[in-house]
Amino acid sequence: MDSDEIVPDNPQNVGEDLDEKYPNRPHNRAPTFAFHELYLNLFNPLSEIKKKPAGSNLARRKAGPHGKGAAGLSPFELRRDIIIRFIARWRKDVGDDIYPAFRLILPDKDRDRAMYGMKEKVIGKMLVKIMKINKESEDGQTLLNWKLPSQTTGRMAGDFAGRCYEVLVKRPLRTEPGSLTIEEVNEKLDKLSIASKEEEQTPILAEFYKKMNPEELTWLIRIILRQMKVGATERTLFHAWHPDAESLYNISSSLRRVCWELHDPNIRLEGDDRGIALMQCFQPQLAQFQMHSFDKMVARMQPTEEDQVFWIEEKMDGERIQLHMAPDDSVPGGRKFAFWSRKAKDYTYLYGNGLHDENGALTRHLKDAFANGVRSVILDGEMVTWDPEQDALVPFGTLKTAAIAEQRNPFSKGPRPLYRVFDILHLNGAELTKYTLRDRRNALQKALQPVHRRFEILPYEEATTAAEVETCLRKVVAEASEGLVLKNPRSPYRLNERHDDWMKVKPDYMTEFGESLDLIVVGGYYGQGRRGGFLASFLCALRVDDNESSQNTDSSKFWSFCKVGGGFTAADYQEVRHITDGKWNKWDPKKPPTHLIELAGGDSQNERPDMWIKPSDSIVLCVKAASVTQSDSFRMGMTVRFPRFKTLRKDKNWKTALSVQEFLNLKSNAEQEQQEKQFDVDNSRKKRLKRATKKPLKIAGYDGESNVQYSGPSGHVFDNLNFFVMTESTFPEKKSKAELEQLVKANGGRIYQTNTAALDTICVAERRTVKVASLQKVGDTNIIRPSWLIDCVKQNVKDVGLPDLILPFEPRHMFFIMEDRAEEININADCFGDSYARDTSVEELKEILQQMGTVKQEAAPVLDASTSQRIEARIQEKVNSGYTAPCGWLFRGLSFFFSPVNQTNGEDDGMISLDLTLELLQNTASFAGANIATSLEAPGITHAIVNSETASPAKLDSLRKSVAALPGRKVPHLVTSKWVEESWKNGTLLDEERK
Structure with missing residues (x-):
């Protein structure tokens, strides 16, 4: 979490940093809603549905005025409807940036704002100071001792925000909703989270008090405490915002990313966007x-x-x-x-x-x-x-x-x-x-x-x-x-x-002492939430025996030993209240009952209860526990781990409850028994060896033994090039993102996980994910389809003569083209999409032929002479250096004359025609760059070609004489069709004497 995102010393610079970090960040076109819109149209309706059953009149009324909360809908459907309508209204009236609202709706999920360092006790003290309330008054005690039942109604016990409302509604500075917007509330909460001292926080809370009515301030307190409890989970809210919102939060733990990267429901997370990433906090299993x-x-x-x-x-x-x-x-x-x-x-x-x-x-x-x-x-x-x-x-x-x-x-x-x-x-x-x-x-x-x-x-x-x-x-x-x-x-x-x-x-089910512990209750603690308003957990103690006072509670002492709050049912609590009703006393830290109950910590009074009870008036609880551990929190110096209530021992009282010495005896016996049991186990049970894993995991780049599935051939076509691969490939071959990266690495390229990590990074993608959409919006880089990578490698594998000369980009290779680069890329293919620099597959050729009737040549870009000469010069340079020529360059510079069936001297007898073999071979030679002559007398002929299967010795002799008789010219080579066929097949000009 960047500090400049939390402490905006310079808001302008911070905004620029965020725009750079989130290039696809949405911006609202209107101010955010007033804060009171949140609780009037979202928090309150959701809370009412939580309280009322589905189909009730109130639930239907709160669900909206348009009949969408009709009877028969489940509470979940009603809640989802409220949330969807709020989000739709935000998008319509404010814009696509809902992050300011979500920070307040889901405060516990917002890790971009630091913790406030304010709990109920601190907020209560601040409100007492702000409203100038006497600490000893009923309202002062209501705020400071919020867990205790109210002296009047008691209905808000355990709910601190509710207790605050009880006090605020009596002395409001305003009764109507305030004018603070959601954005303004966020700004003030940012300041509150930065403030580290109570004297710095109090003025900010006082400002909220001046500008909010009691209900607004109550919801604000819930936001500060991050205890909303409106009945809708973050999963429901996330799904209402975007179908992939929960997935993105799970891998990033960032509410900001959920709101900013997924502002468009039509753009889905795909591929690597769904996985965890380095330096990005995820939600663990x-x-x-x-x-x-x-x-x-x-x-x-x-x-x-x-x-x-x-x-x-x-x-x-x-x-x-x-x-x-x-x-x-x-x-x-x-x-x-x-x-x-x-x-x-x-x-x-x-x-x-x-x-x-x-x-x-x-x-x-x-x-x-x-x-x-x-x-x-x-x-x-x-x-x-x-x-x-x-x-x-x-x-x-x-x-x-x-x-x-x-x-x-x-x-x-x-x-x-x-x-x-x-x-x-x-x-x-x-x-x-x-x-x-x-x-x-x-x-x-x-x-x-x-x-x-x-x-x-x-x-x-x-x-x-x-x-x-x-x-x-x-x-x-x-x-x-x-x-x-x-x-x-x-x-x-x-x-x-x-x-x-x-x-x-x-191990909370286990009783390692051989029997349960019967402990006397000496104190009680008020609960919160559902347990608010009554004692929900109890302080248990051990009796300190001595010869003179073991039968006299006025002189007997009890040492605090453990707290028990788990295992009680509603009926158990009711029975405890029935037995002890009217016998509880408020614990006064200034006058603790040390003559009966001793706590740990001296004056600090560790684990001090809210209420205490005389042991002679109290009850005995049967408690089960897992083990004994040392503890400075209790006077006994030790306590039990995972204590749980088992039953109420009505047959016992303070005299027969467990004493210190009895407990020590039980502990000693349990330890001895456990040692004997452990000894038997260790000698009877053989140590289990770990099984060898049949299929060890292989990770690319991990070590010499690591590997991944073969992704393609290796070479040097991508030497010194940088790549950022964002998605998988589905055409012309199906390859995962990892396989594409492996293909790039195997051919000399370098892989990065961002387009800014290296200069001149080539971005590769085939579908519009969040990352791709961000780059498109910025518009300062081309995005290439994976097919270009595959075409480059294939051309290299065919030994076309250009193993370290990458192919130019063609329109079919482009997923996104920068405006000033479109013309440069379009000239690398003809008007039908046929490449000038690479081989065309059969499938691609069929597609080109099908489209030829619909493409207007005059509208297509033309390869200018200078570009054509540049490409030809580069290819010829490689050929001259010893590389094998491209198949379209094989017969370049040669002129072929294919001898007709019945013509040996170049004279037309009215029956001039090529047999099928020579006719097909003539097309091949033309495709491979040869000039095709129509007569033997045509200038510049380098080769005269006859069908090796049909040419008779007499015909060959006659053709040889005609070639030799050509005046003043270099005599063309006389070869058979087999030479042309084998040269094309092998991609090189073969020795003519062998064919």
Whole structure:
């Protein structure tokens, strides 16, 4: 993400840069809509459909005044209709650039605008300050403690924007919609994202408050928080804009590209435009959620009886990161890097943009991380934190801290980033997403050279049964890992999809302690969204026993141990509320109940709850968990991973709930039992060896063993030429883009992926894709059809004598012609389209003959004398240098006389005619450049030709005498028709005495 796109110090220059980067960028012909048009005609109607069932009167009314929301339409159809009508109105009244609106409609997909650094708490404080509200008042508390139920209605609990509306509507500066346009709102939001301090952000929010009514400001707050929830997904919006919008977003993560490159629904993405590209963030494949049964999961991984193997990988507790590496032409042998998270956040500043980036926490260690011949890659993996002293992984929350420490001291012994790669999606210009996981892993193993504890390939195990999954899961649980991912080795890579080919298995179903944990509830946390307005998760604690106070809650203490929020049903929550109703107390940070409940962190009060309850009034929850881990967030000094509610223990109270010592005993027993179980497994189960891949992946240009499908002959016809191939070829031969590039390389050409990478780049395309349309719009370069490449190579293969002289462009070769080049190109073929410089195929000749009756010669360009002489001189120069002559040049300079059947002395006896063989041969000789004489006395005859099959000895003798008797002239050679035939067949003049 370019900084000049986010911080427009000079808007004029930025506009010019964007126009250069996006030459096909649309421009609106009218100002953008007012901001209130968005919520009145889009957000509100969509939200109403979300609330009301399809077919209701309100849904029909909100769907529009033209009857398009008639009863019977599904909610999806109603939503799509609203969106399509909004887009159509924008195109009609504003123009084709919908990017300003989409930035506000899909704020979470707009990575061109930096994060605001403003959450609910900060916005609440700003609004209290802007509206001059007393913090201790009801409205002040409504904004500052937005999760707590309202003291009046409570209907907006958990919905921060809704709570803001409750307060704003009481003290609006305007009641009617404001006049701010969508473009003006975007400009102010850009300033808000740049502002780094609260005192800089508050005036901007205050300006919004002055110019917007409460409903507008409520929607603006949702945009800032990137929590729209209008009931329409980005997929629905993308499909309504352009059929390929979702595909382009998946490969680029750029809302701007979706809006600007796909502004015309009639121009579709094709070929390489649908694939991932270097230095372009894509949306990665995601793992499907865990099913209830391991057997069902395994069955999905085994589509055939012949191949039942699936792979098991450890699910790393880190951050999903994609790494891009490309050549850096500014430095000899240099490489440039880019890193993006799953949410398309750019982390290049943290991990490094090159091998010598002094601020790079990772790249400076990757000098020897790639095999010889690897020029460019895209990797998918997990960035984790590794502690060299403990030789173990560190919890996820320390990753950024470790990276910053590594930037400052790259050779410290403290925790550092470790990138574990599990997939490769691009290698040396070839996209690998369509290959199977097996093939991709094979390419990965060949391409990378791991750097110990900095850059490694994530290992996997092969398995065939559900039992093996559970064994692996118990192993990673013991190592405090996050879980497993099961993968189908026969699967392709699916951008931005959750599919059964990848399934994650988290150990939240397991109870490694032999029995569940019965924990006392001491605190509660209010939920958001659907759980807003009531306590949705609970702080559980362990009782600290001592001899004097174990039976007295007034002196007993409880140490915070874990938070439990998963596993509850609506009925469970209702039962908890029924039992504890009226017993909860608001947690006061200034006067915490430390005589009963101890939190971690001292005065910082880690994991401080919103409400607390006396243990004697509380309930006991039966909780299951995966494992025990160290934690500074809880007073116990440890906690459990993946705790989930199992049941309510009505038969227990604070006296019989789990104590600290009882928990430690359980932990010790569980560890001993697990060691014994692991010992048995390790001795009974043989280690499975990885199966060799039958068909290793072959990547063009990777190394000496790499290859691709044969694309054509090799030579030097394209030496020193630069090419930008944009599409595949369908005529005269079907070749993919990769095959065309290979054909160019094999014949001496250089391939680039942009027309600006090198001077005089020849652009090649056969269909109008987004890239092609962009070049056409600029209009400063010709676009050549792939048929020209194929014609050049074919002419070279035929040994026509011009192996390093490329063919001139002809009209049939041109996909797009610059205005000032049209005349120059048109003269390279005659009025019928017949080339002056290359051989014509049978099919092309038939087409020319069919069109001859419809082409007007006078309207066709004529090859001027100077051009003709220039072409002839170049060809003759090559022939004189020893190259074989073109077939149309074979008999050039020779004059043939074909002897008639019954004429030997040149006299006309009324029966002059050639037999069929000589008549056809005369046409061939004429095509090959020979001058055809009508009589033996014609001047300049070089060869007299007779039919070798029908000429009798007497006829030959008579013709020989007639030739010798010609006065004052060089005697022509007497040859048979076989000499002409064989010379034409071999493309060269043969020895006349042999024929």
